[in-house]
Amino acid sequence: MIRFVAAAAVTVVLLVCALRLDDGTTSGRVAAFLVACGAGVGFVLQRSQLCFTAAFRDVFLVRGRRAALGVLAALAVGCAGYAVLFGAQLPDPSRYLPDTAHIAPASPVVLLGGVSFGIGMVLAGGCISGHLFRLGEGSLVAPLALLGCIPGYWLAFSLWNVLYLKSVSTAPVIWLPSWLGYAGALGLQLAVLAGLAALLFWKCREVPPTPREATDLRGALRRIFAEPWPAWAGGAAVGVLGTFAYLWNHPLGVTAELGRVSRRAGLALSLTPSRLEGLDRLAGCRAIASERWITESGIFAAALVAGSLISALLAGEFRLRKAKPRSLALAAGGGVLLGFGAMISLGCTVGTMLSGIMAFSLHGWVFLAGLFAGAWAGTALLRRLA
Amino acid sequence: MSEVDIRGEPCGMPVVRVEKYLLKESGGASFVVLGDDATTIDQLRLLATKHGWSCEVTPLGREYRAQFRPAH
Secondary structure (H helix, E strand, O other): OOOHHHHHHHHHHHHHHHHHHOOOOHHHHHHHHHHHHHHHHHHHHHHHHOHHHHHHHHHHHHHOOOOHHHHHHHHHHHHHHHHHHHHHHHHOOOOOOOOOOOOOOOOOOHHHHHHHHHHHHHOOOOOOHHHHHHHHHHHHHHHHHHHHHHHHHHHHHHHHHHHHHHHHOOOHOEEEHHHHHHHHHHHHHHHHHHHHHHHHHHHOOOOOOOOOOOOOOHHHHHHHHHOOOOOHHHHHHHHHHHHHHHEEEEEEEOOOHHHHHHHHHHHHHOOOOOOOHHHHHHHOOOOOOOOOOHHHHHHHHHHHHHHHHHHHHHHHHOOOOOOHHHHHHHHHHHHHHHHHHHHHHHOHHHHHHHHHHOOOEEHHHHHHHHHHHHHHHHHHHHHHOO | EEEEOOOOOOOHHHHHHHHHHHHHOOOOEEEEEEEOOOHHHHHHHHHHHHOOOEEEEEEEEEEEEEEEEEOO
């Protein structure tokens, strides 16, 4: 009973926050929308246990395909949704780029960031969005992994100007619709995603589903609020939410606030350069040194944690989860690699991979390739450390 | 019967530890895994299948006990 009251209380707090933020201005309405969208994403991720880390790691570790199919579903639904929105906004894709979408240079730096992020997420037991939704489940490892990201950001800030001038600034921004049109780009991406899904069905396995209750009202409610959703359903829901977020000109992304906090802390401690070349001109989850106490990205991330908390409370899955010292050390160390990768790639599995690929930007695919290589290396490293 | 305690470890490491035990230390004999993270259960089942073993999971409140047996 207590958990239902607690879930209701968190829901009320979210509603009050959304209503307070919606002050009638455009930015107020966007902030209120991001509360709803973040809570929705957190709820869906927790309910479906859609873990981006597992999507890559389990392929190598146990030949599991569940999470990977969920991510592919998110990408397929999201890119179809983005194609519709882009078509309405920019009928001729050969002339302009949609400036609010996460479309960025496809440079080797993004690949390096993906590798770093991939190793980090395997060692830390989750990526940044994963740790945010685990935080809502009561994970005591997640705060350490997220704090570990900060020195990773500092390291990336100190290298950024060299990386930008040597590579990012000259790398091409490749937006597939400008070459292939919307239908061609959508067709190509769906074909690649279908090919990856076929590969997963061929090479990997899925745990047999457990028998379920009859579909009466009680059983239906249990399926929604207490039992784990199929990963593909969670992925499809994330794809729909990602499309709605872009409709409000805010592609999904969770790292901009973490980057902003890291940058301000680094500036205060004189650990990071005062000027980061070209960052303001790039699209993605940029670490902007804004003086606001919280940004839209922070609102979204906080709502994501709250949405996961509501879901975990309703399902009876919230509890403080203790961790062994080795797990805490791995989380902190992995967090450094997560922060480094997220900064130089302008986002993480959500902001760069999901929102980049949904927006038909080649850099999202480059990041995905880096994640794949990093997850392989991370899994090999984890086996050595065990 | 020997036990592998994976409680208090986040995703990834528990499966690696159980795989290491299964391949290098079990000597092909059945063993029990004690865990507390439900998200790991499916991974343990897949791990057992990957190596031709069976894995039977019994819930124990918020924790669980997974019995690993060689298939033959």
